[in-house]
Amino acid sequence: MKSVYVTGPDQNEWVEVEEPTVGANDVLLRVRACGICGSDAFYSHNGGIPPRLGATPLGHEPAAEVAQIGANVTGIAVGDHVVIDTMRFTDGLLGSGGAQGALTPLVLVQDYAPNTQLRVIPSDIPWHVAALNEPMAVAHHAVNRSGAQAGDKAVIFGAGPIGLGALLSLKSKGVAHVVVVDIVPRRLEKALAIGADAVIDSSQEDVGARLIELQGGVMDALGRGERADTDVYIDAAGVGAVVQTALSSAKHRAVLTIPAVHKSPVQLDLGEILMSEVDIRMSMGYPTEIFEVTDAIIANPEKYALIVSDVLPFERALEALELAKTPGAAEKVVVTFD
Structure with a gap:
């Protein structure tokens, strides 16, 4: 054969x-x-x-x-x-x-x-x-690693298969508001069709400012300025600028989870993000999620088909x-x- x-x-x-x-x-x-x-x-x-x-x-x-x-x-x-x-x-x-x-x-x-x-x-x-099932398990593991809970607000960078899978997984956990960020219009349209509450074209809009408009704002830990009231950031894009954008927007003790593969080193200013106590979590594979996500696919095959x-x-x-x-x-x- x-x-x-x-x-x-x-x-x-x-x-x-x-x-x-x-x-x-x-x-x-x-x-x-x-x-x-x-x-x-x-x-x-x-x-x-x-x-x-x-x-x-x-x-x-x-x-x-x-x-x-x-x-x-x-x-x-x-x-x-x-x-x-x-x-x-x-x-x-x-x-x-x-x-x-x-x-x-x-x-x-x-x-x-x-x-x-x-x-x-x-x-x-x-x-x-x-x-x-297999790639959606990767996305589901990223959401599990993020600790997202019902009522949280989240943003996903990258509306490819993993990003869209993370969107569906977040929604299945009862996350209240999910924004998807990308630069390709058809991807953003698909994210809305699958269930995103809002989308941001980062080539046309200031992501941090738009997140504050969409998900509210809170003062940073030192009272110096407003940050997005976003609980969970997911990097499904694998671009260094995404990490920097997320960290510059993250409120005190927000979580950034990275399932994306970064092919180039990403420079971080640890001193700048120290006060935010942001939690950066890497996500690889699917230690337990391979058949957990199957239930979601069975329940919503028409939404997964859009991917x-x-x-x-x-x-x-x-x-x-x-x-x-x-x-x-x-x-x-x-x-x-x-």
Whole structure:
């Protein structure tokens, strides 16, 4: 069968691989959809992921149907629709340096453990929406790290998939008012459609001043001036100016959570932010959230569907990878299988 591999720096190719053999404790999955992640472009640019440099299978945002189960497997059945914890495979991280990737028709879950690698979902959830489970877990972890609570006010920088996922997660927690900041009009329009209370085009507006208008203002810790009465800031953009803008606006003991990958160092004036006692929290992956977010997707599939911008068939997977890494070309690309 065909599988998509990184075969060298900036080089993705079709590779013929053997179909998996199902053991007594295994579950064979027929992949039905797989999202393209920004980290796929990172893996490609670097020529793979250690220790598999030069031969790395791609695809770590899958949704699948159970195709076959081993003799000892219980609690799951052929035909079940499932979302997948790609970090719980015994042969390595699926699509992130392990022996398998999900940009291939069949994936083998070796040594299946109930409620560990797979969760069954309703069969009426569209495959391209179910494939959002993994990146939405990343967004949900960022919101959990922020400590956002019902009644809080929050702002998200970046209306890409993670930012929009964070918006939905914040709303699910009862956060009272969420503002989304971006510089692309269509992204801001999508944020409003998904449920943002307001949006800010940071290329046209002063973010700090606009936040005060939208979420109110409070005096800073020394009574020197007004700051936005915003409780939670989430950086889903990965741009240094975002961090600086957030810190210059943050009130006393506000929280800044950063799930974004910053490719360049960010300079901070720690003396300037000392008085605010702002809490900066990094957010990586999804230690517990992979199946927590599934309930939200099941409850609101139509809202999550808005996050997907492009759906391409598996035979165009190489094109999908190029589309996803081209700035401004697409928001969220998902590959689907017949």
